[in-house]
Amino acid sequence: MAYSYPALPSKPTRAHFQRLLWRAGFAGSHDQVTHYVKLGLPKAVTELLTPFRKNVLVGPVPTDGGNRLQPLDLWGHDCLWWLDRMVRSRNQLVERMTLNLHDLFATSNAGVGNTRHMLRQNRLLRGHAVGNFHGLLEQITIEPAMLLWLNGADSNKWEPNENYGREVMELFCLGNDPNLESLTHGLWTNTNMYTQNDIHEAARALTGWRYDWNKAATGTIKQRENPTFWDAGYHDAGQKTIYGHTGNWDWRDVCRLVVNHPNHAPPYLAYALWSYFIATPPTASAMRQMVNNYRKSGFELAPLLKVILHHPAFYLNLDEPDMVKPPIVFVASGLRNTRRFIKSNSWSWLLDNMGQVPFYPPNVSGWKQGPAFLNTNTAHAYWQTTGYLLDQTIRDPGSQTPKAAVTAAMSALSHPWASSDTRTKLETYASDYATRNGPTLDSHDHVERQTVIRAMLMAGPDGLLH
Amino acid sequence: MNHCGCNDWQSTHRRSMLRRQGQVVPIPRAVLEGESAGMCRRDFLRNGAVAFLTVYGASMLDWGHIWEAASAQAATPGTDPIIVSVFLDGGNDGLNTLIPITGSDYAAYASKRPHIGLAPANCLPLGGAAANPDWAWNPAATGFQHLYDAGKIAVIPSVDYMPPDLSHFHSRAFWQAGELDPNPATGWLGRWVDQNGAADNPLQAVSAGWSLDGSLKSATNPVAVLSSVEDAQFTMNNVWSDPQLMVDTLAGLSVRSAANDAMSAADNAVGGAVNVASRLSALTQPTLPPNGLGYGTTSFDQRMSNLAWMLDSNLGMRVACVSYDDGWDFHDSQVSRQAQNLSRLSTTLAAFQADLEQRGLGDRVITLVWSEFGRRVEDNDSGGGGTDHGAGGLALVIGTHAKGGLAAEFPGISDADLDQWGNLKVPTDYRQIYTNLLGDWMGTDPAAVIPDASSYTPLDLVA
Secondary structure, three states: OOOOOOOOOOOOOHHHHHHHHHHOOOOOOHHHHHHHHHHOHHHHHHHHHOOOOOOOEOOOOOEEOOEEOOOOOOOOHHHHHHHHHHHHEOOHHHHHHHHHHHHHOOOOHHHHOOHHHHHHHHHHHHHOOOOEHHHHHHHHHOOHHHHHHOOHHHOOOOOOOOHHHHHHHHHHHOOOOOOHHHHOOOOOOHHHOOOHHHHHHHHHHOOOEEEOHHHHHHOOHHHHHOOEEEOHHHOOOOOEEEOOEEEOOOHHHHHHHHHHOOOHHHHHHHHHHHHHHOOOOOOHHHHHHHHHHHHHOOOEOHHHHHHHHHOHHHHOOOOOOOOEOOHHHHHHHHHHHOOOOOOOOHHHHHHHHHOOOOOOOOOOOOOOOHHHHOOHHHHHHHHHHHHHHHOOOOOOOOOOOHHHHHHHHHHHOOOOOOOHHHHHHHHHHHHHHHHHHOOOOOHHHHHHHHHHHHHHHHHOHHHHEO | OOOOOOOOOOOOOOOOOOOOOOEEEEOOHHHHOOOOOOOOHHHHHHHOOOEEEEEEOOOOOOHHHHHHHHHHHHHOOOOOOEEEEEEEOOOOOHHHOEEEOOHHHHHHHHHHOOOOOOOHHHOEEEOHHHOEEEEEEOOOOHHHHHHHHOOOEEEEEEEEOOOOOOOHHHHHHHHHHOOOOOOOOOOHHHHHHHHHOOOOOHHHEEEEOOOOOHHHOOOOOOEEEEEEOOOOOOOOOOOOOOHHHHHHHHHHHOOOOOOOHHHHHHHHHHHHHHHHHHHHOOOOOOOOOOOOOOOOOOHHHHHHHHHHHHHOOOOOOOEEEEEEOOOOOOOOOHHHHHHHHHHHHHHHHHHHHHHHHHOOOOOOEEEEEEEOOOEOOOOEOHHHOEOOEOOOEEEEEEOOOEOOEEOOOOOOOOHHHOOOOOOOOOOEEOHHHHHHHHHHHOOOOHHHOOOOHHHOOOOOOEO
């Protein structure tokens, strides 16, 4: 099958690879970036799109207070369990896409109330992160977390509940924002908008799935994992008309009709995924390539994602990054850049302060992305988190010139992006510190100065961008 | 079991700010120092409103200027009318808030709501001068009963727009915008501020919460978000020799011309946070005062009692928005969840009204309570009974000058009265509330604020 992609930059610098790892993963230590530099850009993209199956996690297993994690039983450990994968996984794009899909299919444990189901859904998202979207949609439609979250488990032929039917169209797959028409260069059209009738008919077609509360509470592990079951007696087997197609549709047909809806395959999904990686809207030719690759492949995500990772817009403005690091990305990349692993539960409440707790999106439309993550409250929380990331990582570097102090801090943090203006101001800080606290600096002064420079690089304005 | 539907409501706004980043300033220093009439620094501390302001739409103003403007306003007691908007986030079910208890409507109600229907005998009657035997309040809505019997609630029983869309996000955006635009540039109260407000006082229009309410988005004149501060200071382990140099350097990093929107957001957030911290560093942690007015202890109570006190402080405030963002989206388990919400909401609003009157503000404030839509007339059996998204919601206008009683048509709930989806018909457009409040209450021209205003015949809600 012939897919088409934009040409990669022909002479990539190290900054290209850093951008790739930042946005298609959770940044990387110096060694991790070097690994991709050696591969070269084409192979680096291919490796990201081709998950390793063995030895996926590299580094020490996560702990809290010296004990192994208990995600099902202890507060915050579900968050730590996933965060650890982001930190240690060799399949960086898979983990980043799992997070993106969690945002797209936003399901919150605040409504589900069952961590086992949340982890199960998380595995499902990971399994399809660079895989087949139609397959993902079919499975997520009938898995226990979603059936509880959007009332599928309460819906039946006598009283169909429209909640999932509405959101699968409005938020997950089709969209209803008239601005999409211009943003997708006319590929998404308002004329093709679904109707309330489509939602109602889809709700009828989706009936038949039930949830066994007894098995969920006291069944075998497997039953507790997934206590849902099909009950033909609860399914409305009658005729329905969805998007003008009439038949005795069931849940599988709804998924098929949704992914084949003209507003799905081209515009909505491609636009939504592009927006996770690139701040500027897709060009017309990028839209066409994403659409064609996705359709030709039968709804595979990899050929669509490859258009994004190849596109010149992905590598634009390497010295003026224009995307805000979501809090989860900030924490996972902070750990990777400081070469640390999960050893405490602090990250869970810190992420709450920062405004993004995995498994707890604020509502079914997910987190508001980009600049919306930042305000005066969250800026303070990013700073506070940085204190934890740097805690006990800095030894006395000895006497340094201001320039050497900044260079050492950059190196210790795996060379984060910092504008030349910022580097100059940090050198001024180092020099002012010496003037104000001299004439001679002691061991504590060296540590304090180095701590402040690193904190500025991480939680100053430059550190919030990627 | 804890599963509750689409959960759109869950702290939707709690930590996320709108894309347009604000400029952050603390409460005017002059005010804090007690130099202005009606308020002193001690009051601020005691009332828990010491807080920081995120100011929107004031990029041309320097902070000193804003302080001066607010202090100048504070020097003269206000006399102008005020609108307070209370948004019930999630789509409240009007039919189980105010229940039709007689005739064919009750018969239809009882047969269509086998799971969640309330028994008329348990509901609270509508008494006072506007007594009405055909309706009764939800048994939990004791505060509404109290206000209604005192003639202080005008009820709009089925209000929406045509055709109803049933999406949380669209409907909320439409109500906030005052027009049917899902991505509005401005809100209806924001446009009012642009037309009638001051160019230099962001306190004239305040969202009490974490983010700017869409209704308040303005194009030119400044508006503000007011939230409470816990620990705003910037500290770092191992930094004790020269922390001031650290804080100054951090603030300095954000002073530059940003290359793009994201960088501008990062600069504003960091720079603003440092500024807030230094301004507040001299103040101690505020606590909520005890009161005998019946306020509860929730964050909604705190925001409403702070609001009453700020309205009393002559800051020039003319419009304010508060969101009650604990789930009104009753896809399941409706009876118990709604009872808890209505009990808290109505008690707090009754306390707020009493508070305003005690402060002598009864003649100046009208409170509009609204939700983005109503719910399906026929119930479902999810979690013991719930309702899907519907049309025709319930809105209330509360105040000393509200015209107590039913203030608009109810379309009926027999089969023949409903639309093809089994939803209430929409005899009243929500903009008929706006044109009434903007014109008759605020004394301004609705046509300058609401597109095509003449199409929306004002209701008669205020006296």
